[in-house]
Amino acid sequence: MLGYWAALRPPACTGTLPVIEQQALAVWALQFSPRVAGCEEAVLLEVMASARLFGGLEALRQRVEAEAAELGVESVAWAWSGTAALALARAGVRDGFAQPVAALLDRLPLATVSAIGRHEPTLARLGCRSLGDVRRLPRGGLGRRFDKELLLALDQAYGQRPEAYEWTTLPETFHVRLELMSRVETAPALMFAAHRLLLQMGAWLAARHAGVTAFTLRWCHDAMRAKEAGTGGELSVRTAAPTRSIDHLSRLLGEHLAKVELAAPAGDLELLADEVTPLTEESRSLLPETIRAGEAIAQVLERIQARLGKDRVLRPLLADDHRLEWMQCWQPADVAKPRKRANGADLPLPTWVLDEALRLAVRDNRPIYQGPLQLLLGPDRIEGGWWHRAEAAQGPITHHVQRDYWIAQSAHAGLLWIYQQRLAADETAWFLHGHFA
Numbered sequence: 001m002l003g004y005w006a007a008l009r010p011p012a013c014t015g016t017l018p019v020i021e022q023q024a025l026a027v028w029a030l031q032f033s034p035r036v037a038g039c040e041e042a043v044l045l046e047v048m049a050s051a052r053l054f055g056g057l058e059a060l061r062q063r064v065e066a067e068a069a070e071l072g073v074e075s076v077a078w079a080w081s082g083t084a085a086l087a088l089a090r091a092g093v094r095d096g097f098a099q100p101v102a103a104l105l106d107r108l109p110l111a112t113v114s115a116i117g118r119h120e121p122t123l124a125r126l127g128c129r130s131l132g133d134v135r136r137l138p139r140g141g142l143g144r145r146f147d148k149e150l151l152l153a154l155d156q157a158y159g160q161r162p163e164a165y166e167w168t169t170l171p172e173t174f175h176v177r178l179e180l181m182s183r184v185e186t187a188p189a190l191m192f193a194a195h196r197l198l199l200q201m202g203a204w205l206a207a208r209h210a211g212v213t214a215f216t217l218r219w220c221h222d223a224m225r226a227k228e229a230g231t232g233g234e235l236s237v238r239t240a241a242p243t244r245s246i247d248h249l250s251r252l253l254g255e256h257l258a259k260v261e262l263a264a265p266a267g268d269l270e271l272l273a274d275e276v277t278p279l280t281e282e283s284r285s286l287l288p289e290t291i292r293a294g295e296a297i298a299q300v301l302e303r304i305q306a307r308l309g310k311d312r313v314l315r316p317l318l319a320d321d322h323r324l325e326w327m328q329c330w331q332p333a334d335v336a337k338p339r340k341r342a343n344g345a346d347l348p349l350p351t352w353v354l355d356e357a358l359r360l361a362v363r364d365n366r367p368i369y370q371g372p373l374q375l376l377l378g379p380d381r382i383e384g385g386w387w388h389r390a391e392a393a394q395g396p397i398t399h400h401v402q403r404d405y406w407i408a409q410s411a412h413a414g415l416l417w418i419y420q421q422r423l424a425a426d427e428t429a430w431f432l433h434g435h436f437a
Contacts, residue, residue: 003048004057004078006064007085009041011074020071024176024200026168028071031203032064037082037165040114042089044082044165071196082165083157087112087131101158106132115153119146131157174204174273183222183267187260190219190269194257195250197271202246204273211242211279217253219266229264242277301333322382323401324353324433348407350417350434357431360418367430370412378406381422405433 008029010020020028026043029036032054035046047060054060065076077089079096084105088096090112096104108131110124111117116134122145128134134142135154142151155161176197184190194217205212220232235256243249305313314330321327327349360367367373381404388399402422410416417434420427 003046003080004051005080005082005085006045006047006061007039007075007077007079007082007089008043008045008068008073009075009086009089010072020073020178020196020200023168025071025073027171027176027207028067028200028203029064030168030170031206032060034167035165036168038168039082039086039165042086044085046082067199070199081156081159082163083113083153084159087157102132102135105157106130106135110134113153113157115147115149119150122146170204170207174201174276175270176200177268177270179268180266183265184219185262185265187257187262188254190217190266191250191254191257193269194253194271195246197269198246198249198253201271201273202244202249205244205276205279208276209279210276211244212239212249212273212276213242214238214273214275215249216272216274217257218270218272219262220268220270221262221264222267224265232266232268233260233263235260236274242279244279305333321384323385323399324349324382326385326388326399348436351437353417353434354432357419357433360430360432362428362430365428367408367418369408369416369418369432370410373408373410373416373418376407376409376415379404379420380406383422407436 008025010022010025022038022041022043026036026038029043029045033045033047033050035049037044045064047057047064051057051060054063061078068076075089075092075094077085077094077096079085079088080101084096084101087105087108088094091108093104093108098104110120110128110131113131116123116131123134126137128137131154134150135158139151152161156163178193178197180193184193197217201212201215214236216234216236218232218234221229235253237249237253237256239249239252301313310332313333315333317329317331319327319329360369360373362368363372383402384400386398386400389396390399402424403419404422405417405419408416408418413435415436416432417436418430418432420430
């Protein structure tokens with residue numbers, strides 16, 4: 001499936017930084033999209049469907065890359081398919097959308113696609129040094145000489161065949177372990193590695209729409225410890241309210257670690273989420289937060305109108321008109337004064353009004369809309385608008401209407417607002433004008 005894929009490759013090993021495991025990296029990526037899969041040494045992530053939630057593709061890319069760097073990810077690449085993204089990540093090419101597909105992939109070495117790289121000695125004897133060389137070979141000969149995985153991977157990389165992955169599922173509990181690359185002798189120095197574990201826990205909480213009220217950090221002592229030091233220690237931290245804010249949890253954990261003395265150097269860390277609570281997100285207001293502090297809505301609208309202009313801040317207004325199309329109008333907020341219609345209609349008014357009335361089919365003198373309609377209430381006669389004239393291409397026209405409205409029942413569509421035109425050429429015609437909630 002073509003989309004917007006990222007390939008995340010943690011380093012195989014490093015002499016100074018702890019290495020994040022592939023499964024832990026996949027769980028962390030689930031905060032951005034449910035379409036996460038482990039593929040060979042990397043984690044693939046498809047974000048097209050969730051980009052709007054994070055403010056667009058570019059904002060999402062920046063966040064993924066920034067947080068992945070904190071986790072120690074070696075390279076991140078973006079492309080139209082998972083296979084292409086992984087190949088680009090192996091080649092050190094970050095943006096797979098900068099050039100056309102063929103221009104980028106054709107230059108990559110054979111080893112960037114595993115199904116092709118395993119045949120590199122044979123392909124080299126055929127004169128192939130890049131993916132473009134393989135793609136230009138006759139497909140019939142490739143299919144007979146090599147296994148079917150080679151052609152499949154080649155087509156998937158170029159977006160010509162769909163991909164299938166086994167998606168990562170979110171574990172019910174959070175428990176991750178990190179092996180330190182060097183012995184840590186003081187508790188505050190554990191905070192660097194612990195911050196990576198907190199990032200993973202925050203992603204797990206975000207994917208579960210939850211917050212943590214208690215978590216535990218454990219450390220295992222180095223094998224060269226003294227016997228009386230024991231196997232390790234642990235620190236439990238509680239929060240006043242459910243949260244998944246990494247900054248808050250890091251500050252809190254740092255304050256607790258500052259009071260701890262290690263009985264022996266630590267070699268491993270573990271982080272457990274002990275108490276997890278569903279976190280109800282607060283709806284964001286379109287209006288400034290000052291309204292909650294007591295600022296009047298009129299004053300807020302005045303400030304917004306000053307910023308955007310009078311014609312950009314409008315207020316709905318009920319007009320003195322019985323015709324449904326012109327019963328409501330919009331005026332600038334600073335001049336609109338709420339008014340009431342002179343006379344209300346005898347029948348309830350519909351919740352939704354069509355922009356243009358829909359002519360209904362008629363069978364045996366009964367209107368039809370998803371089946372025959374049953375007339376419940378009516379008629380409610382509305383007549384007026386002879387004074388309402390407008391200019392059109394064919395000349396001035398009048399919006400005078402003469403209608404008999406009914407509330408009708410549809411077995412499938414619910415309550416409807418329909419009418420017949422009086423004194424029209426076809427008085428038997430029925431029109432659908434609105435729906436009731």
